[in-house]
Amino acid sequence: MAETTRREFMLGEGSGTGSGSQNLHVGMGPAHPAMHGIIRITTELDGETIVKADVEIGYLHRAFEKDCEEGGYNNAIPYTDRLNYVSPLINNFGYCAAIEKLLGIDVTERCKYIRVIMSEISRICDHLTCIGASAMELGAFTVFLYMIKAREFLWELVEDVTGARLTISYGRVGGVKADLPDGFSAKTTKAFKETREVLDEVHRLLTGNRIFLDRMVGLGALSREETIAYAITGPLLRAVGVPYDVRRAQPYDVYDRLEFEIPTQKDGDNFARYLVRMAEMEQSMRIVEQALARIPGGAINVDAAGRPIDPAAYVDLGKQGKTEGLLLVPITLSPNLQGQQRAALERVNVHDKRVVLPSKETTYGSIEGLMNHFMLIMEGSGIRPPLGEAYAAVEGANGELGFYVVSDGTDRPYRVRCRPPCLPPMAALSRMIEGGMVADLIPTFGSVNMIGGELDR
Amino acid sequence: MDGAAVLDAIRQRADVVETHAHRGDATVVVTRDALPRVLALCRDAPALAFDMLMDLTAVDYLKYPGREDGPRFEVVYHLYSLVHNHRVRIKTRVDEDDAVVPSAVGLWPSANWFEREVWDMFGVRFSGHPNLMRLLLYEEFVGHPLRKDYPIDRRQPLIGPAQ
Amino acid sequence: MGIGSFFTSKLDEAIGWARKYSIFQYPFVTACCGMEYMATACSHYDIDRFGAGLPRFSPRQADVLFVVGTISHKMAPVLKRVYDQMTEPKWVVAFGVCTCTGGFYNNYATVQGIDTIIPVDVYIPGCPPRPESVIDGLMKLQDKIATQTQRY
Structure with a gap:
């Protein structure tokens, strides 16, 4: 066999003999081991460098917006639970806030405090899951176990209040389902003590860890201008140094009366996002503690002799x-x-x-x-907001969570639109990973904290 | 700037169909032809400086009381300004047989996926969009499910039984 | 009963016992139920006690497919393909009510129960199921594995 023929045979057809190397196309997802979410990324690789990436979503599209139009106003609340299923309470309250704005009503003082407390507990759960899962994907399985342990303590609190661990349906238009249970404050103190211990341990495990730093620092970065142009909010926006937070910029409930800081970082890379989330959890606990100290109202459950009873x-x-x-x-x-x-x-x-x-x-x-x-x-009756439209935003765990509701005067919403906080960062994901190594896709994807229910609705 | 001042600033410099501030949400309705100019004005005028396109969606007014015969779709833009901390809602109306709106991708990249979603769910096209494909559903899907005349249980499975 | 069938039944039991405690699962996690799956897999509930602690993220190395979360019509071909890639013997657990029947998502986008696409061995209802019911479902699967006619 002639020398040239053998070489061509070994290289195989279509390997680009004679015209230099050719890029390799690799598809990741929708069922990929190292990604905790179902999206599909089609990458074009030059060696191990991502030249071009194309993100495809929609694998968890469950027709949230269409389902909302089918039932009454309160019937949509269980569907909102399953938008961002890591922090469902915030979704409940965001949706209720939009309907209340449409109706032109204001909730009671105690309810506002309850909403703040439960939202912040949810936010901690969300950040715990995000950091835990993305650390696990980098091999730090211990961190994941610790974080889920802390989340379990918080979920016990949530269960005490709402009766469910995850899909809680606790918000109601004009209030919440029920009051806080007896002894909630003491239980919260205990759960926060455990959570703080876990966070402390995780700080010691990760923040100065050489392996973790090598995988996080300087990777997946997005510039300040691009982040704003893509309408990215939440921890990703604060990681580039913009202190935008709906709780501070356009305060709802009682956030304007509570003291808290908005942690920011400068670099906008994966590590900055991690630091922002870690700092936010501490701030959330601070908010809950203040709110519990100030919440109006007393004991609610008493026995025949008037003594408080469990x-x-x-x-x-x-x-x-x-x-x-x-x-x-x-x-x-x-x-x-x-x-x-x-x-x-x-x-x-x-x-x-x-x-x-x-x-x-x-x-x-x-x-x-x-x-x-x-x-x-009864069908045909129910809550009937006047004709009109309203957009209400709350600070979700991933950024601005907005609900745009249109009413036609009947007992069913004419249109419910959810502005999903993790859709804009996913739209910009290809910008974050292009030019990086294929292995760095994993921590970047983890730092975006994509939640399927909210992204695809 | 508060909502009324934002509305004034837009009214002074552009043709608008109507404005209102129902429940405190400053809203401007513009014609489709005026839309690109109004959006560019909102982004670039220093007094407005809407640097974020927070949300872009559409509403199908096919069965809305009193609007059954008017333009069927309304495309809704929610803008937010980080600089001034104010919001505005811009709306434009299009008919079903001419459901095309100029794309805003050139102004805000965030419009890219939002416009794809509106095309997917409502069948409103965006002229000048670089890649107007379905975002959430699959290419084999026929129709646009958030239209009021699409039944909620009309399934189009790729595999498995139809019902 | 001949000596041959005696050995076969005892061998069946032995293999069933071994298979029951070495479940390598493939978590096909799509949605909300994944949060409860995480909770079940971690320290508080610890499914490692049942020999099912180690998820294999490759269908070729897994025996049990945990379908965790809503399956949309867009996702259905992917699920079928993952199932087809698994080698025998294999079992499927429908985790959560969406995978059992479609749950309260009765609309154009969702599959009305994964048993319209692939066979299912154990159904765990709940939206999402609590870890206790997941463990109950896992034990039912173990019983099924241990008592069925073994192929080898």
């Missing part, structure tokens, strides 16, 4: 048939169950019959209450 113990007594005397007390069940106690509901909900369900006592005890209940539940 809801679980109360249910246990009932299960054993020990109901003598208890039936005469206005409260009969845990405050986690909706509508059990008029006083507690009045503390957290607006006093507006067009919006908020009456308490069960009123519903079963008076004809007006029963009719009010029917008017809100």
Whole structure:
């Protein structure tokens, strides 16, 4: 065999013999081991360098916006849980805020504090998951275990308040489902102590770690101008030094009365994003502690003699048939169950019959209450905002979470649009990874904190 | 600047169809022809300086009371200014048989994916868009699901049974 | 009962016992249920106690496909392909109500239960299921693995 022929044979067809090297096309996803999310990145590689990347999304499109148009205003709340499923409480409150703006109502003081407290706990859960998962993808599995351990403590708090761990459906138009349970403040203190210990450990494990620094510093960076042009908000915007935060710029609930800082960094790389998130968790805990100290209102659950009682113990007594005397007390069940106690509901909900369900006592005890209940539940009735449109934004864990709602005067939203905070960074992801090594795609993707439910809706 | 001042500043320098500030949201409705000029003005005028296109979406007014016969689609831009901390909503209306709007990708790169999503969900085209493909659904999908005349349960599976 | 079938049944049991405690799972995580999957896999609930601690992110090395989260019509061909790439013996767990029936996403975008595409061995309902029900589902799968006729 002639020398030239053999070489061509070995190189194979289409390997670009004679005209230099050729780029290799590699597809990553939608089911890729090192990416905690379902997107597809088609990369063009020159050696190990990404020359061009094309991001395709939509693998978790679940028709959120269409589903919202099918039911009443409160029926959309379970769907909002599943937008950003790592911090569902913020989605609930963001959606409710948009409807309340449309109705022109304001929620009660205690409800505002509850919303702030629960939002911030969610934000911590979100950042814990983000940092934990992206550290795991770099091989730091211990960090992941620690972070999930801390998240578990916080989820126990969430479960105490809402009755569910993850998909909580706690927000209501005009208030929240129920009041905070007894002893919530003490439990929060304990959970935060555990979380702070975990964060401290993670700081020691990661922040000065040579391997971690090599994978994070200077990678995935986006300039200040580009970040703004792509409408990226949240930790990614603060990592380039812009202190934009909806909680500070356009305060909602009671954020203007609480003290907190907005952590920023300058470099805009993966490491800066990590530092911003770590600092934000501490600020969130600070906010919750202040809010708990200032929240108005007192104990809500008492036994027959008027002593505060744990809801679980109360249910246990009932299960054993020990109901003598208890039936005469206005409260009969845990405050986690909706509508059990008029006083507690009045503390957290607006006093507006067009919006908020009456308490069960009123519903079963008076004809007006029963009719009010029917008017809100029956198809064709329910909450009916006036004709118009409203856009309300809250600070989600990934940035500005906006809801744009159009009402046609009926009991169903005419259009609900969610402005997903992680869509703009995903649109800019190809800009972040082009020119880098293929292995650096993983930490960059992790630092964006893409959440499928919110991205694809 | 507050909402009223933003509206004044836009009204002075551009043709607008109407303005309102329902629930405090400053809103400007412009014609499709005036849209590129208004958007450029919003971004570049120092007093306005809307440097972020926060959101871009559309609404199908096919079944909206009182607007059944008017232009079917409304394309909605939500702008935000980091410099002045103010917001504005710009809207433009297009008919179904001529559902084309000039693209804003040249002004804000964030419009790229938002416009693709609007095309995907509503079938509104954006002239001058570099890559107007479906964003969330697959290329085989027929129709635009967020239109009011698309039934919610019309499935178009790639594999598996149709229902 | 001949001596041959005695050996076969005992061998079946032995293999079933071994397979039951060496589950290599492939978590096909798409959505919200992934958060509960993480919680189940980590220290608090620790599915390593059931011999299912080590996820294999390659279908060729996995025995059990955990389909965790909503499957959209766009994702369905990918799921089918992953399933087809797994080698026998293989089992499928439908994790969460979206994978069981489509859940409350009864719309144009979502698959109404993954059993319209691939066979399913264990259904774990819940939106998302709590870790306790995941562990219950895993134990049901173990029973199924241990008692079925083994092919080898």
